[in-house]
Amino acid sequence: xxxxxxxxxxxxxxxxxxxxxxxxxxxxxxxxxxxxxxxxxxxxxxxxxxxxxxxxxxxxxxxxxxxxxxxxxxxxxxxxxxxxxxxxxxxxxxxxxxxxxxxxxxxxxxxxxxxxxxxxxxxxxxxxxxxxxxxxxxxxxxxxxxxxxxxxxxxxxxxxxxxxxxxxxxxxxxxxxxxxxxxxxxxxxxxxxxxxxxxxxxxxxxxxxxxxxxxxxxxxxxxxxxxxxxxxxxxxxxxxxxxxxxxxxxxxxxxxxxxxxxxxxxxxxxxxxxxxxxxxxxxxxxxxxxxxxxxxxxxxxxxxxxxxxxxxxxxxxxxxxxxxxxxxxxxxxxxxxxxxxxxxxxxxxxxxxxxxxxxxxxxxxxxxxxxxxxxxxxxxxxxxxxxx
Amino acid sequence: xxxxxxxxxxxxxxxxxxxxxxxxxxxxxxxxxxxxxxxxxxxxxxxxxxxxxxxxxxxxxxxxxxxxxxxxxxxxxxxxxxxxxxxxxxxxxxxxxxxxxxxxxxxxxxxxxxxxxxxxxxxxxxxxxxxxxxxxxxxxxxxxxxxxxxxxxxxxxxxxxxxxxxxxxxxxxxxxxxxxxxxxxxxxxxxxxxxxxxxxxxxxxxxxxxxxxxxxxxxxxxxxxxxxxxxxxxxxxxxxxxxxxxxxxxxxxxxxxxxxxxxxxxxxxxxxxxxxxxxxxxxxxxxxxxxxxxxxxxxxxxxxxxxxxxxxxxxxxxxxxxxxxxxxxxxxxxxxxxxxxxxxxxxxxxxxxxxxxxxxxxxxxxxxxxxxxxxxxxxxxxxxxxxx
Numbered sequence: 001x002x003x004x005x006x007x008x009x010x011x012x013x014x015x016x017x018x019x020x021x022x023x024x025x026x027x028x029x030x031x032x033x034x035x036x037x038x039x040x041x042x043x044x045x046x047x048x049x050x051x052x053x054x055x056x057x058x059x060x061x062x063x064x065x066x067x068x069x070x071x072x073x074x075x076x077x078x079x080x081x082x083x084x085x086x087x088x089x090x091x092x093x094x095x096x097x098x099x100x101x102x103x104x105x106x107x108x109x110x111x112x113x114x115x116x117x118x119x120x121x122x123x124x125x126x127x128x129x130x131x132x133x134x135x136x137x138x139x140x141x142x143x144x145x146x147x148x149x150x151x152x153x154x155x156x157x158x159x160x161x162x163x164x165x166x167x168x169x170x171x172x173x174x175x176x177x178x179x180x181x182x183x184x185x186x187x188x189x190x191x192x193x194x195x196x197x198x199x200x201x202x203x204x205x206x207x208x209x210x211x212x213x214x215x216x217x218x219x220x221x222x223x224x225x226x227x228x229x230x231x232x233x234x235x236x237x238x239x240x241x242x243x244x245x246x247x248x249x250x251x252x253x254x255x256x257x258x259x260x261x262x263x264x265x266x267x268x269x270x271x272x273x274x275x276x277x278x279x280x281x282x283x284x285x286x287x288x289x290x291x292x293x294x295x296x297x298x299x300x301x302x303x304x305x306x307x308x309x310x311x312x313x314x315x316x317x318x319x320x321x322x323x324x325x326x327x328x329x330x331x332x333x334x335x336x337x338x339x340x341x342x343x344x345x346x347x348x349x350x351x352x353x354x355x356x357x358x359x360x361x362x363x364x365x366x367x368x369x370x371x372x373x374x375x376x377x378x379x380x381x382x383x384x385x386x387x388x
Numbered sequence: 389x390x391x392x393x394x395x396x397x398x399x400x401x402x403x404x405x406x407x408x409x410x411x412x413x414x415x416x417x418x419x420x421x422x423x424x425x426x427x428x429x430x431x432x433x434x435x436x437x438x439x440x441x442x443x444x445x446x447x448x449x450x451x452x453x454x455x456x457x458x459x460x461x462x463x464x465x466x467x468x469x470x471x472x473x474x475x476x477x478x479x480x481x482x483x484x485x486x487x488x489x490x491x492x493x494x495x496x497x498x499x500x501x502x503x504x505x506x507x508x509x510x511x512x513x514x515x516x517x518x519x520x521x522x523x524x525x526x527x528x529x530x531x532x533x534x535x536x537x538x539x540x541x542x543x544x545x546x547x548x549x550x551x552x553x554x555x556x557x558x559x560x561x562x563x564x565x566x567x568x569x570x571x572x573x574x575x576x577x578x579x580x581x582x583x584x585x586x587x588x589x590x591x592x593x594x595x596x597x598x599x600x601x602x603x604x605x606x607x608x609x610x611x612x613x614x615x616x617x618x619x620x621x622x623x624x625x626x627x628x629x630x631x632x633x634x635x636x637x638x639x640x641x642x643x644x645x646x647x648x649x650x651x652x653x654x655x656x657x658x659x660x661x662x663x664x665x666x667x668x669x670x671x672x673x674x675x676x677x678x679x680x681x682x683x684x685x686x687x688x689x690x691x692x693x694x695x696x697x698x699x700x701x702x703x704x705x706x707x708x709x710x711x712x713x714x715x716x717x718x719x720x721x722x723x724x725x726x727x728x729x730x731x732x733x734x735x736x737x738x739x740x741x742x743x744x745x746x747x748x749x750x751x752x753x754x755x756x757x758x759x760x761x762x763x764x765x766x767x768x769x770x771x772x773x774x775x776x
Contacts, residue, residue: 040721045728047736049709070696070721078699078717086713308458311466321437325474329466333428333458340433340728348435 004182006142006197006224008256008277012366016248016275019365022256024090024142025195026082027057031256031277032365034268034358035060035092036351037285041085044285045343046351048087054320054348055355058090058142060280063135064099068118068125072138073190080140080192092280093141095132095174095201098229098261101150109149111166129174133198137181140192145227146174148201153234160205164214167203168221175200175221197224199258205230206239208246215250225278226251227258232267232281241270248275265294265357269377272361273370284354288346291335292387294353296380300328301387302346307332320352321345392570394530394585394612396644396665400754404636404663407753410644412478412530413583414470415445419644419665420753422656422746423448423480424739425673429473432673433731434739436475442708442736443743446478446530448668451523452487456506456513460526461578468528468580480668481529483520483562483589486617486649489538497537499554517562521586525569528580533615534562536589541622548593552602555591556609563588563609585612587646593618594627596634603638613666614639615646620655620669629658636663653682653745657765660749661758672742676734679723680775682741684768688716689775690734695720708740709733 005025012019022029036043036051038059043051051059061081066072078084081091097114100107104116104125113128129147136144148167151160178198180186200223204210218226228247231240244259251257258278259271268279284294293300295315300307302314313323314331322331322345334342357377364373393413400407410417424431424439426447431439439447449469454460466472469479485502488495492504492513501516517535524532536555539548566586568574588611592598606614616635619628632647639645646666647659656667672682681688683703688695690702701711702719710719710733722730745765752761 040725040727041718042722042727042729045732047709047729047732048713065725069725070717074697074717077697078715084715084718084721086715086718309462309465321435325436327466327472327474329458329462330429330472330474333472334430337428337453337457339428339430340731341430341435343728344433344435344732 005195014365014370026090029057035280045347063096072135076138076190090142092143095145095147129170130177133177155205164203199225201227201229211247225256232261244274284350288350289343322349393583402753402758405758414478417445423668433735451484460523464526464578478530480531483533483535517558518565521565552591587613589615589617599635613644620649632662672738676738677731710737
């Protein structure tokens with residue numbers, strides 16, 4: 001199916017949950033895995049070395065942002081995103097489509113692609129399935145995503161069906177482009193990573209029939225992996241879980257399944273229980289910068305007055321640098337003083353919490369005790385919800 | 389002279405330059421030393437562990453800021469600044485006077501002290517020599533500074549003489565207070581650090597006679613060390629060097645000499661050549677956040693367009709994490725994208741440059757080749773001034 005070094009092997013299953021190893025051109029990723037979001041080629045507020053020491057095996061970067069600034073051609077001339085950003089582990093890039101839908105102005109969708117104006121300088125751009133593939137070839141990520149059309153929530157079934165059908169046509173065009181790039185039959189595009197894989201994206205909003213159709217037809221195109229897109233866009237959590245439950249079994253068992261943009265820690269556990277292998281989300285990093293910490297006992301808002309003289313670490317059960325070294329009182333002080341270090345220390349903790357949760361999930365699956373882990377995880381969260 | 393564990397020993401001299409070891413209640417500091425500024429109990433944009441790994445042996449914290457927020461009494465209840473901030477190495481605190489002069493509004497100076505309004509909430513405060521000692525007792529720094537009156541530049545000789553005389557009277561009151569605190573004859577003040585030393589401050593603006601008089605009378609009060617204040621406030625560099633040259637010999641040879649608020653890398657070298665042991669300055673950290681990097685070849689403004697595709701590290705001669713890992717092109721991208729990480733990586737580099745310069749100074753003095761080092765340092769800087 002593919003001439004890339006990309007491969008995926010499920011090593012353990014426990015119910016629908018899977019533990020696996022994903023091999024990319026820049027190394028392996030143990031799954032289920034959480035991918036910290038490095039929008040500009042860097043996870044906000046922490047250094048690459050700190051991110052590596054937290055155990056992050058793969059980073060997500062945003063095609064839309066890097067395309068606009070510093071530009072994918074510049075990054076290609078610098079040897080690709082890994083070399084440019086000084087990050088040697090795997091990278092997944094999104095297609096740019098989601099940011100076009102959420103950030104850009106004067107957006108119009110046609111069969112050709114998405115026309116939009118840059119949120120930075122108002123310049124006009126056209127993102128097509130081919131262009132999304134070319135930009136990601138320049139970036140040289142290990143996993144590129146096909147361009148899709150993500151509809152908002154709520155969305156009528158007719159509109160959802162149209163967007164899903166267009167996403168499928170775009171998937172075929174995007175896949176054709178990647179195969180042409182691999183065959184070196186495209187001029188003017190620098191291939192920064194010979195081993196780049198490409199994932200297709202299943203759409204269909206909250207409609208199970210659309211989702212199943214989208215899944216089977218996207219799989220028929222033939223990608224190295226598959227994502228479920230268009231969730232975590234405002235629908236109730238139960239609806240999201242149901243759609244994941246109904247969609248995941250329609251995806252090939254021997255290929256990675258990626259739930260895009262999700263989510264809360266409990267969403268990761270619940271989605272793994274439904275057969276998902278990969279996640280990304282801005283919550284741990286964005287909330288850290290806003291002073292919200294994820295802990296084994298729920299969320300903690302460090303700016304609350306109740307922590308002014310609280311000498312305990314944010315999460316007494318946590319072994320991260322922040323929890324080993326600093327008190328809630330000090331972290332609150334740094335946050336209220338507007339110190340950059342508050343963002344750094346909170347981000348270190350939150351990412352450790354997410355990455356450690358994934359480690360515990362992987363261990364639980366490997367030892368056939370995932371259901372016990374799942375139960376204990378929810379019990380701990382509900383026992384004492386801190387500030388949530 | 390003192391019942392604190394504080395001591396200072398000059399181990400090598402080379403011309404007027406001195407290499408020494410300063411012992412405090414929280415460990416030793418090799419001198420000449422640069423003290424990174426941790427205004428709020430944290431050096432901006434980097435973690436304590438990164439600061440330690442750069443080799444920083446002592447941090448400066450600002451009494452004015454910590455007094456206003458979170459409050460010195462709160463910090464005392466949390467066990468003092470070391471424990472509150474999770475920093476176990478030595479800390480020097482300033483008296484708060486300089487920030488009252490530079491940040492606070494509606495400031496009036498009387499013999500009693502400095503009345504001012506907080507820059508945070510407009511609340512009214514009175515900082516006296518005794519109050520400055522009490523606050524620093526609460527903070528529990530290893531070195532406390534006496535309250536002084538720092539005049540602006542330019543300043544007439546009459547005004548300078550008045551401020552210098554008042555600084556001396558305040559020095560006596562501040563010293564009396566510290567001795568009373570040590571003797572446990574002051575109620576209502578928590579001593580967070582039994583081993584705190586206190587330094588006096590020499591003033592006198594740009595007037596050599598005032599400086600000499602201030603030095604001899606401040607030394608007569610009897611502190612554990614002495615600072616030269618009121619420089620790096622806008623006077624020409626040559627004037628600063630002359631005042632340091634004339635003042636340093638008036639200070640005891642067996643006690644540490646601290647030049648407050650200085651300065652550029654070349655100022656550190658020139659002041660060591662005149663007998664200074666300790667420095668602090670916001671330049672390496674503040675300029676880092678503004679995109680200016682100190683290198684062996686001069687200053688480099690990372691936002692300059694010329695670096696857009698420059699794959700070289702900021703300073704090819706530097707072994708810091710930033711220079712080992714990242715290109716000028718990437719650091720420029722992070723800076724222009726407004727990433728917090730730009731501040732972190734630039735700060736790591738600039739502090740490494742300052743702390744490494746001090747290491748090289750100490751080595752040069754120990755091996756009797758400080759004058760050769762001094763010459764080579766200036767030659768390297770002037771050979772190719774980058775963006776300065």
